[in-house]
Amino acid sequence: MREGRKAPGAHRVVVLALDGVYPFELGIPSRVLGAADGRYEILTCTVDARPVRTNADFSVTVQHGPQALGTADTVVIPPFDTARVTRELPAGVAAALAAVAPGARIVSICTGAFVLAAAGLLDGRPATTHWRLADVFRAWFPRVALDPDVLFVDDGDVLTSAGAASGLDVCLHLVREDHGSEVANRVARVCVVPPWRDGGQAQYIEQPVPQDxxxxxxxxxxxxxxxxxxxxxxxxxxxxxxxxxxxxxxxxxxxxxMSPGRWLIQQRVARARHLLESTDLAVDEIAGQVGFASGTSLRQHLHAAIGVSPLAYRRTFRGAPAPGR
Incomplete structure (x- = not known):
């Protein structure tokens, strides 16, 4: 597929591989978004169209140069070796980011947030990165509202995520936001990963598994x-x-x-979102099926979670609702 010609109807995602890139995270967008039945077209590029070294004992060769970034609907910046993290953008990286079209969605994984911050794209915004790098990030980029205790942060056109597996979470979140929970759940089944981990879930849990x-x-x-x-x-x-x-x-x-109460609310909201997408049930009926006391309670919790009303959410995925729905 040539850089300037998108597949019909597909959302183009361009992944920028930087020197020292982590191979696992580099492949996450292609693996997850590529499992969404052709809804996304994924390209990988470098700042100069040349091979890049990974943080492992091999290099990778890609098919595209920085021009591909100008054709992207979504840009993903995977993490790279922490030894290469800098406060200022290298000239080649700055020039590559300048090619990104206005309005494109930008996503970072782990140390990729340092690139966005150095480019000024996170000033005044909430963001996250790997918890082990939080002190350095805060010192270098005090204008960013860093939260190192979450898996990912969705701030509309800019999303940041923490290390490794949170890259899976944020990509599944993209699928869910773009195409709904049924598509995201199918993608998760294909990739054999948990279908949903809330972005506000803790990155690091001291004792994640009991001894017994x-x-x-x-x-x-x-x-x-x-x-x-x-x-x-x-x-x-x-x-x-x-x-x-x-x-x-x-x-x-x-x-x-997280607490049991917060977890229960998250599960109920997730179930409600699925029913809003896949059924014509009225809001009050859905509230009853997922354990909220009333439609008003469901509306409050859904708005707190994703910032929209049930009817607005349903309209996003299913068109205009029937009267009273």
Whole structure:
């Protein structure tokens, strides 16, 4: 596919491979977005159309130069070796970014956020990067509202994500935002990855897995997912796990990185989004099916999560709703 000619109907994603790029993360956009049944066209470029060294013991050769960036609907900047992180952009990188068309969506993974910050694209914006680099990032880019405790930050036309697996999360988030949860879930199944991890989930959990998994909270979480329509309480979950309230709350935070209450709300919102996309159920009916007390409660939680009303969300994926829906 030539740089200047997009596939009909496809959203073009151009991945910029910089010197020292991490091979795993370099391949994430192609692997995840490429599994969305032709909805995305993925190109990879370098700043000079030459091969780049990875942070492993090999180099990669790509088919495109920086001109491809000017044709992108979305640009992705994967991470690169921390030894190559700088406060100022190298001339070649600055020139390449200057080719990005106005209005293009820009996404970074891990150290890619340093590139966006050095280019001034994150000034005054919320952003994240790998938690181990937070102190350096803050010192170099004090104008950025850095949050190193989340997996990714969606600030509209600019998204930043943390290390490694969060690149999967942010790419699945792109699919979900562009095409809805059903498509994103199919992509996740193809790629054999979790279909959804909220961007606000903690990057780093000190004790992610209990020494004895049988004594963890996973079974209680699965039990809750099958009963989201019920008015579940912390006591219900603790009883299912055969733990005291205090022990269950502590274990849950250790394993999931958030409180049981917050987790339940996230699961209910996720289920509500799926029903808004895939059914004609009224908002009040959906609220009942996912365990919110009323349609008003669903509206509040959905707006807090993604900033839109249920009807606006449904309209995005299914066109104008029927009257009263």
């Amino acid at each position: 998994p049988a004594n963890g909270t996973a079974a209680a979480r699965q039990w809750a997912l099958e009963r989201l329509h019920e008015p579940l309480t912390l006591a219900d979950l603790a009883r299912q796990a055969r733990m005291s309230l205090r022990t269950f709350a502590r274990r849950f935070n250790e394993e999931v990185g």
